[in-house]
Amino acid sequence: xxxxxxxxxxxxxxxxxxxxxxxxxxxxxxxxxxxxxxxxxxxxxxxxxxxxxxxxxxxxxxxxxxxxxxxxxxxxxxxxxxxxxxxxxxxxxxxxxxxxxxxxxxxxxxxxxxxxxxxxxxxxxxxxxxxxxxxxxxxxxxxxxxxxxxxxxxxxxxxxxxxxxxxxxxxxxxxxxxxxxxxxxxxxxxxxxxxxxxxxxxxxxxxxxxxxxxxxxxxxxxxxxxxxxxxxxxxxxxxxxxxxxxxxxxxxxxxxxxxxxxxxxxxxxxxxxxxxxxxxxxxxxxxxxxxxxxxxxxxxxxxxxxxxxxxxxxxxxxxxxxxxxxxxxxxxxxxxxxxxxxxxxxxxxxxxxxxxxxxxxxxxxxxxxxxxxxxxxxxxxxxxxxxxxxxxxxxxxxxxxxxxxxxxxxxxxxxxxxxxxxxxxxxxxxxxxxxxxxxxxxxxxxxxxxxxxxxxxxxxxxxxxxxxxxxxxxxxxxxxxxxxxxxxxxxxxxxxxxxxxxxxxxxxxxxxxxxxxxxxxxxxxxxxxxxxxxxxxxxxxxxxxxxxxxxxxxxxxxxxxxxxxxxxxxxxxxxxxxxxxxxxxxxxxxxxxxx
Numbered sequence: 021x022x023x024x025x026x027x028x029x030x031x032x033x034x035x036x037x038x039x040x041x042x043x044x045x046x047x048x049x050x051x052x053x054x055x056x057x058x059x060x061x062x063x064x065x066x067x068x069x070x071x072x073x074x075x076x077x078x079x080x081x082x083x084x085x086x087x088x089x090x091x092x093x094x095x096x097x098x099x100x101x102x103x104x105x106x107x108x109x110x111x112x113x114x115x116x117x118x119x120x121x122x123x124x125x126x127x128x129x130x131x132x133x134x135x136x137x138x139x140x141x142x143x144x145x146x147x148x149x150x151x152x153x154x155x156x157x158x159x160x161x162x163x164x165x166x167x168x169x170x171x172x173x174x175x176x177x178x179x180x181x182x183x184x185x186x187x188x189x190x191x192x193x194x195x196x197x198x199x200x201x202x203x204x205x206x207x208x209x210x211x212x213x214x215x216x217x218x219x220x221x222x223x224x225x226x227x228x229x230x231x232x233x234x235x236x237x238x239x240x241x242x243x244x245x246x247x248x249x250x251x252x253x254x255x256x257x258x259x260x261x262x263x264x265x266x267x268x269x270x271x272x273x274x275x276x277x278x279x280x281x282x283x284x285x286x287x288x289x290x291x292x293x294x295x296x297x298x299x300x301x302x303x304x305x306x307x308x309x310x311x312x313x314x315x316x317x318x319x320x321x322x323x324x325x326x327x328x329x330x331x332x333x334x335x336x337x338x339x340x341x342x343x344x345x346x347x348x349x350x351x352x353x354x355x356x357x358x359x360x361x362x363x364x365x366x367x368x369x370x371x372x373x374x375x376x377x378x379x380x381x382x383x384x385x386x387x388x389x390x391x392x393x394x395x396x397x398x399x400x401x402x403x404x405x406x407x408x409x410x411x412x413x414x415x416x417x418x419x420x421x422x423x424x425x426x427x428x429x430x431x432x433x434x435x436x437x438x439x440x441x442x443x444x445x446x447x448x449x450x451x452x453x454x455x456x457x458x459x460x461x462x463x464x465x466x467x468x469x470x471x472x473x474x475x476x477x478x479x480x481x482x483x484x485x486x487x488x489x490x491x492x493x494x495x496x497x498x499x500x501x502x503x504x505x506x507x508x509x510x511x512x513x514x515x516x517x518x519x520x521x522x523x524x525x526x527x528x529x530x531x532x533x534x535x536x537x538x539x540x541x542x543x544x545x546x547x548x549x550x551x552x553x554x555x556x557x558x559x560x561x562x563x564x565x566x567x568x569x570x571x572x573x574x575x576x577x578x579x580x581x582x583x584x585x586x587x588x589x590x591x592x593x594x595x596x597x598x599x600x601x602x603x604x605x606x607x608x609x610x611x612x613x614x615x
Contacts, residue, residue, distance in 0.1 A: 025081060025088060025105060026211035032079045033107040033219035037226075040072050040111065044227050052118050062119055066126025066154075069115035073108045073131025073150070077138070080106025083204060098140030101200065105208040108135065109187065110219040112150055113180050116157025117220070118171055124161075128154025142201065145194035149187040157183060173221045173228075180220035184213040237366070239427055243420065244275050245374030249382070250416045256382040260346070260354055262302055265290035272358075272375065278368060280338065280359035286315050286352065295359060299333045307332050314343040314355050320373055324362060342369050344376030348387045349445075381441055388445045418472040433471045440464035447494035452574070455522060455531065456488040462497050462520065469505060477505075477516045487522040490529045490597055493570045499563040500533045500581075500593045508537030508591050528578075531595040539587035549581055564593070571595065 043049045048061040057065065080091045084102045091104055098104060108131050116124025132150030136143045160179050161171075188209045195201035248271055255267050265283035269291040273281045280294030284306055292300040299307070306312060309330035314321040321343045323329040329341050340362040346354045356379060358372045415437050422430035443461045459481070466479050501518065509516045519534045540548065549568045564581060571579040578598040585591040 025208065026215060028081050028088070028090070029105060029107060029211050029215035030218070032076070032081075033110055033215050035079060036072060036076050036107050036110055037219055037223050039075065040114075040223060041227070041230075043068060044230050052123075057119055057123070062122045063126060065119050066115055066123040067130060069111045069119070069123065069127035070130030072111035073127055074134045076108035076111055077104065077106045077131065077135055080104040080108070083207065096138055098138055098143070100139070100141055102140045103142045103204050103208075104135075104138075104140060105212055107216055107219060108150060109153055109180070109184055109212070109216045110223070112154045113157045113183050113216070113220050114223060116154045116159075117161050117176055117179055119158065120161050121155055121158030124154030124156075124158035125151065126154070128152070141197070142191055142195045142204065145191045145201075146187070148194065149190040152190065153183045153187060156186070171224050173225045176224045177217050177221035180217040181213055184216050185209075188213075235427070237370075239423055243423055244371055245378060246416055246420050246423070248272050248275050248375055249378035250413065250420075252379070253382060253412060256379065257386055259348075259386050260285060260290065260383060262290050266293070266302070268379075269293040276358070276368065276371060278358045278360045280357075282357040282359070283346075283354060284311060284357070285354040290354070296331075296333075296336055296338045299336065307336075308341075308343075310341060311343050311355050311357060314345050315352055318345050318352050320344050320369065320376075322367060322369060324367075339363075340367070342367060342372040344372045346376060346383060347380040348383045353383065377438075381438065384445060385441060414472060415468045418468070422471065429471065433468055436464040436467035440468065444495070444498075450494050452491040453494045454488065455483075455490045455492060455529075458492060458494070458497050459483065459488070459520070459522075461494075462501050465498055465501065466518070473516070475515075477509075477518070480517070480519045482519070482521040482523075484523045487524045487529050487531070490524070492531075492595070492597060493567075493574060496567055496571070496595060497531065497533065499567060500595075503563060504533055504535040504537065504591065504593070508535040508539075510538070512537050527598070529597040531597075532592050534590060534592040536590040539589055539591055540583070540585040541587060545583060545585055548583060567595075571597070 043065075048057060048065060051057050051061070052065060078091060078096055082089050082091050082096070082098065082102055082104050084099070088105075091106075096104070112124065112128045112131050115127035119127075128151035132147035135150060136147035140146075157179060188205050191201055191205055192198075195204075248268075251271055252268050255264050255271075258264060260283070269281040269283055270293050272278075273293050278294070280292065280296055280300075282292040282300060283290045287305060289300055289302050289304050289306060291302055306315075308323075310321045310323045310328060321341075323341045323343070326336065326339050329336070329338055331338060338359045341357055341359045343355050343357045345352045346356055356372065356376050358368050358375075360368055415433070419430045419433050419437075422433060440461065443457075443464065470477050470479065497520075501520070504518055505516075509518075514536070517536045520532070521534075522529070522531045549565055564583075568581040571581070575598055579596055582594045582596065583591065584594070
């Protein structure tokens, strides 16, 4: 009997697990597998696992004095002398082990409450045991802390076995009459412990394999996007034109291998490379409805088949597409389209959106650079030019290296880079910003550089809260910090240190940037701020001079830069601001979002 029962339970566990794999499509489930589930998601995940637990009860095997029989899928009601062997515990234990006590208790209470309602002499005992399994499983999850590599299958197997043993003990303690309860446990204990424990472990292993495969595909898409983004930096410097679009489309297709690549502005095709180029010609109006929707709705559109593309040409060979809007700032200026064969490859939505993000950033940067060329003040132009191509190339290369080693760190560095570029572009629209916002801009810049140099670079901050509201021109500190990193620490063999301090005292606010670098020659130091022409060809001298002039132009002669340096020991650049500037404050500081 136990062998036959074991076979029947294994079959039912398999069905339950197959259905439970629907949860692996959920982003919340993926975060739960990594121990990063959000607070609000615990409830609905608990309910979802609880419903799978209910299904596990309905697909169980009814145990009666006459023998065993499969339960009815819906509407099962047990007689007082009957019980049911089932796979309910698989879902409940998984909820606790992966989601924690709250998720486990919700799943256990739902599945256990349902079990009590369908009757049988073990109804109350099984309800209590099921809720306890979810709660104890969640407590075991908390005991081992965050699972950076996911739930280990061996631990899942052991925990499930112990929790099923706990259920058998609860049945013996609570179910009455005792003699039938003992006979029942003797019959179902081994089959349920084995089948349900293996079911939990198998689900963990299979889910991990699926999620790892999807993560690898996402990493590959990110790698391709970064390769294309790096190589298209010089292509898109002049904006989106037929020539730049054609070159970019050829590059994307060669790297990704999709059926076709197209770039458009808001009305016409700029380039189309690959399948369908006989009628999707540059200069002609946009032919597909899916492209027009992407422009009008300003969001990614996925056409899963040829009918969804809605091309006007009667024999268009294009089969499926992802269309991503491209932006310059907040304005939609065109689209990037990746056409693919849905029977041969998965939808490249992550790749298309990654490329669209990079292209939009490059187009926005290109537009800002064109606007900077029209600015009247050479100081602003010089400071905005601090983002040289080598910084972007170094940042992107750093991210490409991190993708292979630490994908989460790569995403974090990309976020800092995007925030840095966005803030740099916004600087043309603001006369002053708060020190808090300028420090945040510097943090984004240094986060990229720290990822690049690793433990070789250490940055410390000592910032008085009273000084953080002081107004100063945008791009005041970042050029000073960049100068310390690029020029001050260049060639220094000892570990690099940069210290940023801000304090308010004696009617002034002083902000200093110190490094332990090579220092500045005394002869050059004397002319570095007041006579930048003496440092012709040195971008650092011009940048410091411009910062000094802008401070004095905005706040008077009491503001400006001072530089103290000792060759071989390091340099400290101090920004002085009068108390009047601090008291003046900023209207846009009241809204951290700025203008």
